[in-house]
Amino acid sequence: MIEAIRDALRGEMTADERVVLVGQDIGRFGGVFRATDGLHAEFGERRVFDMPLAEGAIIGSALGLAISGLRPVAEIQFLGFTHQAFHQIVSQVARMRYRSQGRFPASVVIRAPFGGGVKTPELHADAIESQYAHVPGLKVVAPSSPREAKGMLLTAMRDPDPVLFCEPLRGYRLMKEDVPSESYTLDIDKVRIVREGTDVTLIAWSAAVDLASRAADALLSEGVRAHVVDLRSIAPLDVDGLIAAAERTGRCVVIHEAPLTAGFGAEVAATISCEAFYALQAPVERVTGPDAPFPLAGAEQIYLPDVSQVVAAARRTLAAS
Amino acid sequence: MIEAIRDALRGEMTADERVVLVGQDIGRFGGVFRATDGLHAEFGERRVFDMPLAEGAIIGSALGLAISGLRPVAEIQFLGFTHQAFHQIVSQVARMRYRSQGRFPASVVIRAPFGGGVKTPELHADAIESQYAHVPGLKVVAPSSPREAKGMLLTAMRDPDPVLFCEPLRGYRLMKEDVPSESYTLDIDKVRIVREGTDVTLIAWSAAVDLASRAADALLSEGVRAHVVDLRSIAPLDVDGLIAAAERTGRCVVIHEAPLTAGFGAEVAATISCEAFYALQAPVERVTGPDAPFPLAGAEQIYLPDVSQVVAAARRTLAAS
Amino acid sequence: MSVSLTPQFPSLAQRITPLQLLRPDGTLVGGAEAPLDDVRLQDALRLMMLSRAVDDKGVSLQRQGRFGTFSTVKGQEASVVGSAVALDPSRDWVVPQYRELPALLRQGLPLEHFILYYQGHPAGGRIPEGVRLLPIQISIAAQLPHAVGLAWGLALQGSDAVVLAYFGDGASSEGDFHEACNLAGVVRAPVIFFLQNNGWAISTPRSRQSSARTLAERAPGYGFDGVVVDGNDLFAVYAATSQAVERARAGRGPTLIESQTYRFGAHNTADDPTRYGHGDTLSGWIERDPVTRVQRYLAARGQWSDEIEVQVRHGIAATIDGALAAARSVPPPAAADLFTHTYAELTPRQVRQLRQLSTTPAAAEGR
Amino acid sequence: MSVSLTPQFPSLAQRITPLQLLRPDGTLVGGAEAPLDDVRLQDALRLMMLSRAVDDKGVSLQRQGRFGTFSTVKGQEASVVGSAVALDPSRDWVVPQYRELPALLRQGLPLEHFILYYQGHPAGGRIPEGVRLLPIQISIAAQLPHAVGLAWGLALQGSDAVVLAYFGDGASSEGDFHEACNLAGVVRAPVIFFLQNNGWAISTPRSRQSSARTLAERAPGYGFDGVVVDGNDLFAVYAATSQAVERARAGRGPTLIESQTYRFGAHNTADDPTRYGHGDTLSGWIERDPVTRVQRYLAARGQWSDEIEVQVRHGIAATIDGALAAARSVPPPAAADLFTHTYAELTPRQVRQLRQLSTTPAAAEGR
C-alpha cells in the first residue's frame, strides 16, 4: 500500500505544482515508512520539506500554506501524535473556512498511519478516528486497500475541504494488490460494498475491512453470506449508503480497533438502530478493541479484534429473532 | 452554582492540605467566573497558583504535582481550550497509572466550563465531552445542578483516577438551589433519576438535564409522564443504570448540545439500542446541536436544542409502535 | 564542587533600553529623525483616534446589551497603528489576535464587519476578497503558525509580501508561539512576530507570565533578531517594524518585536480590572498616552489644533455611525448561517438538520 | 528607512565554547581538576560499558525477533551517565525520554524491567516503589511539564530533591519544551532540563531542527541559565550537572544544559541511517568515543588495564544474562493485563470485556 500512496503523491505533485509536502523526516529520508521516498530528489526541497519536530507547527503552518495558495499535504508520523496538534486541527484547520465565511478554504490533507498489528511502541497504534469524526468542517477518511488508498488520496488532495487521511499502518507492507498506474478518483463520500451478501452486514473501515472480509470467508464456510461494507468516509458519514447496507440483511456487526466506548462504531450503531429501526432483526453488534489503552507489543494480539470475534458476533445476530 | 463549586474547593482544601489549585487567573482575581474567589487570600500563593498562559503546562505540571504527592485541581478557562492540552490529558494524564503499572496514579481533577447560552466568544462554548469519553483511564463527569456540582466535585477530588469535571457554563449564575453547607459525596458513577416517569425516558447530562426537565413539564401538560435521567458520569458509563432507565419506558430521547455526529449521544443510543433491544418500542431519538461549529452569539439560540425539539422527539417515540 | 561555571548565556536585557524616538511630551529624542512625514502621521493619528472612538462606542453599546464581549485597544494605539502602517496593504498581510482593530481597518476590513462580528453575527467573520487579513483569533497564539505558513508559502511562490502577526505577552507562553518562531527561523519566513506586551494577560501580570527579563530576548533561541520598543511611541514602533519589513522582504527572515505598552481599560467588557491591581501603574502609563504624544508633536509643528481635532472627531463619528447603520441593515442570522461555509458543500446530515431547524420556532423568530 | 537598529539581542553562541574538562585523548584540560575520584569514575565507567553491552545485546536480539524496536544509547554514554551520577538517587528524580538506559539503572530500575518493556510486556512498565523515576516517554517532550510539576511539588512539600529531565534536540522544538521551561522559570522549580543534542532527530539534522546557534541560549528567555557542554566528556557533563543540582537544591531554580554529543548507531532498530548522511560525520565522533576517553584517563593513572576490562566485561555479561533470565521467567501477558491499572478499579464495561476476552482463542494461547 505504501507504493500506492507514494504513487498518488507523485502523480498529484506532477499534475499540480501547488502541491507541497511537509512533515518529519519526509525529505531525503523518504518518511519513516517511505511514503515520500524519492520525492525529495524528484521535486526538491521547496516541495518536500522536512519540518522541525512540532506537530502543531506542521499543521498550523500547513493551514498558512493553504491560505497562501498552495495545497499542502502534511504527514504526521503516527495518528497518536496528531494529539500534539489537536487544537490546530480541530479549532483551526477545521474552522478556517467557516470562521472566514468562505474566504479561506483550508484545503489541507493530513496523512497519518494508525492501528496495531506491527508491534509498534506505545501510542503509535492508537485508533482515535472518532475524536476527529466529531469535528464539523473536517473530513475523515480511511482507505482499506492499496487501490482504495491511491484513489482516495488523489480525491482528498483535490477536495476543497481539509481531510484527515488515516492510513492503516499494518497495510503499508502487508496489503498488496494491482493498482492502476494512472491517476483516478473515487467517491470517497460513499460507502463501498466490498462483497454482496444477504444474511448479515459487516461494517468496517481501514484495516478492519480486511478482517471483515476474512470473517465473511469463515462465515461462508458455514453457509452464511455476509454483506461487507467499507465506510471509506467516517466523516461525513454516508448515512443513506449505510442504512441501505444495514437494511439489506437486518443484522449488523460493526468492527473497529479503537476502544468500544465512544468509538465511531457507536455512531454507526446509533445511526442504524435509529434509522433502520424497523428493518433490524437483531441488536447491532460492535466488535471493537476493549476500553483500554492500546497495549505494548506483547499483548496486542489479545487486544485486537479477530476473525473469531467477528464470526461469533455475526452468529449472535443470526441467532436473534 | 459557582458558589457550590467554590464551596467544594474550599471544603476540600481545608480538609486535605495536599489539595492545590492551578490555573489561569485563579489567584487574586478569583478565576474568570469567580470559582476560586477568596481562596488565594485564604490559602495563599502556595496552594492557589496563577499559571502562565499555557494549557499544556497546566495539565502536564498538574500530573507532576500529583506524582509528587499533592492533589492538584486544574482549572482550564473553557473546555474548548483543553484542546491545547489534549496530548497531555489523553496520552499522559489518562495513561500514567497504566504506563507505570500502578506506581503513579494521576489523581488530577481538571475543571472546565462548557456549553452555550451566555453569548460567549468563539470556541468558548464548544461541547467536546465525547472526545474525552473515548479515553481509557480518564473519567469524565458533568454535574447538572449546584447540589450535584458540590457533591460530585468533592467526590472527584477524592477519586484515585483523573477526572475531567465539565461544568455547565450557563448554570454558573442561572442555576440556584439550596446546597448543604457540609461536605458530602455522591455516587458519581451512577446515573441519577431526576424524576420518575413511565411513558418516555429523557436522558441528558450537564445543562441539558434542565432542558429535559422543562420538556418533561411540557409533556406532563399533555399527560405524558417522562422519566428523566441524568448520566452524571459520561465515562465510565453506568450501563446498567442507563439500560434500566431505558427499559422502564421502551422509548428514549437523548439530549446534548454537542453536534450530532459522534457526540456522546451516539454511545448512549448505541448502548440502549443494542442492550435494551427487545424492550425498545421506538427508535432512540437524539436531540442535539447540529453538525456545525458552535456559532457566534447572535445565532446560538438557533443552534441550541430547545424544549420544543425535545417534546417533538418524545412525541415521535410515542407515536411509534 | 570544584568547578565553577560563569554563565555562558547571561540575559542581555539589562544592557538595552526600549527603542524610543518620540518622548511622552511630544519632542523627538536627541538626534532622532521623524520616520513619518506630517501627512502620513496625521493619517495614523486619525486611525488611532478612530480606534479609540470605536472602543468607547463599543463599551457603551455593550452595556446596553447591543454589543458582545470585546477587548478594547485603548492605550495600545501606537503599538497597533505604528506597526500596521509599516505594511503595504496591497501585498502584505496582517494576522491578528483580537485586540488590533486599527490594523484590521488599515488592511481594508470594513468597520461594519467588525461590528457585526462583535454583535455575534456569523457574517461578521467575512473578510472581503483582496483584504489581506486572517480572521480574528480567539484561541491564544494559535494564529502564529498560520502566519509562518502564510509567509513561507508566499515566499515560495515568489512574492515579496511580508506577514505581520500580532499577539500578546500572555500568548508568548503558549507552545504555539515557540513552534511558530522556531519554524520561522528554519524556513526564514518573511514574518514579523509583533508581541504587544501590555503588562497583563487578563489578571496575570507580565512578571508572573515569565521570568525572562524581556520577551524579545527569546529571538536568538530561534536564530533571528529581537527588538524591544516603547510601544506607546508611534515613531519607534513604526521604525522598528519598517526595519523588520525591509529585512523580511529582502529574504533575511523573521524578527520578534516586543512592543512594551499598557492597556488602559479592562481586559474585555466582562472583566473587572479593579480586582487585580491593574490601576496601580495605570496613571504612569496614561501620562504616556500614545495618542496625545502624537498630537503634541504635531501641535508643536503647527499641524494639530483644537479645530482640526473637532473636525477629525466629526469625521470619525460619521464613520462609526455609518458602519453601525450598515451593520443594522444586515438581516439577522438564520438557520442556514449555521451550516454555510462549514464545508464547501453541505453534508447529507447538514441538509437534513437545516431542514429541521428551519421549521423550529427559534429559527422562525430570527435571532 | 532612516533609522538603523543595532541588534539588541545578538546570539552569544560565538563567544562560548562547550565546557570540556577531559580531552579525547584522556588528558585533563590545562588547569582542570577531575571532579570525580577514581573509584566513582570506575563505577561510572562500568555503567557506561553496561549500557553499551545492553545496546549490543538488544540489537542482536531484536534482529532475531526476540526484542522490540528500541533506541540505543551508544555514543551518548558520557552524556547520560555523567548527568545521572550527579544525582542522589535516594532523593532526586529522573524523568526520561527513551534513550537513557544507564540513568534508569542508576536510579534503581532493575534491568529486567527494561528488557520486559522492550519485549512488549505490559509489566515492563512497572517501576518499583522507592525508585525515583518516571516511565519511559514515547511522546516527544511530553515529559517535560511533568518534570516541572514534580520538582515544584517536591519543593512545595519542603523536600530538597532535584529532578533531572532528559530530552533530545528534536524535542526542543515541541511546544511542551517551551511551556515547561517557562513555567519552571516562573516557579523556580528545582529541575534540570538536560538536552542531549545528538545531532539528529531520526533523519532530521540539528541544523534543520532550529536556526538557533545553540539550544542552550534559549535559557535567558525563560529567566535562567543555559550551559553548553561537551557531551562526550564525562567530567564536563558531571561538573555542569552537579552545579545545576546544587543551584536547584539551594532554591535557585532551573538550568538548561545542552550536552553536545552524537549517536553512534541508528535512531532505533527500525531505522536505516545510511539514508540520511548520518555516517558523514560519524568517524570524527567515534574518535571522541566517551567510553575510551575515560578508559584512557584511568589507564594513564594505572586504574585501567586489559585485565580489569576483561573482568568488568565478565561481570556485565553476567548481569545481562541474569536480567534476561529474570525477564523470561515472567508469565506471558494475559487478557487481564490489558485492563489492570487503567483505572484504580475496573469499570463495569471492562469487567465484561475481560470476561469475553478471557474466553477467546487468542487469550487462551497466551500471547
Ligand SMILES: Cc1ncc(C[n+]2csc(CCOP(=O)(O)OP(=O)(O)O)c2C)c(N)n1
Ligand atoms: C488557548 C486559550 N487559552 C485561554 C484563553 C482565555 N483568554 C482569553 S484572553 C486571555 C489573556 C491573553 O493575554 P495576552 O496574550 O497578553 O493578550 P491581551 O489580552 O493582553 O492583549 C486568556 C487567558 C484563550 N482565549 N485561549
Ligand SMILES: Cc1ncc(C[n+]2csc(CCOP(=O)(O)OP(=O)(O)O)c2C)c(N)n1
Ligand atoms: C510527539 C511525537 N512526535 C513524533 C514522534 C516520532 N519520533 C520518535 S523519536 C523522534 C526523533 C526524536 O529526536 P530527538 O528529540 O533529538 O531524540 P533522539 O532520538 O535523537 O534521542 C521522532 C520524531 C514521537 N515519538 N512523538
Ligand SMILES: [Mg+2]
Ligand atoms: Mg497582554
Ligand SMILES: [Mg+2]
Ligand atoms: Mg536527537
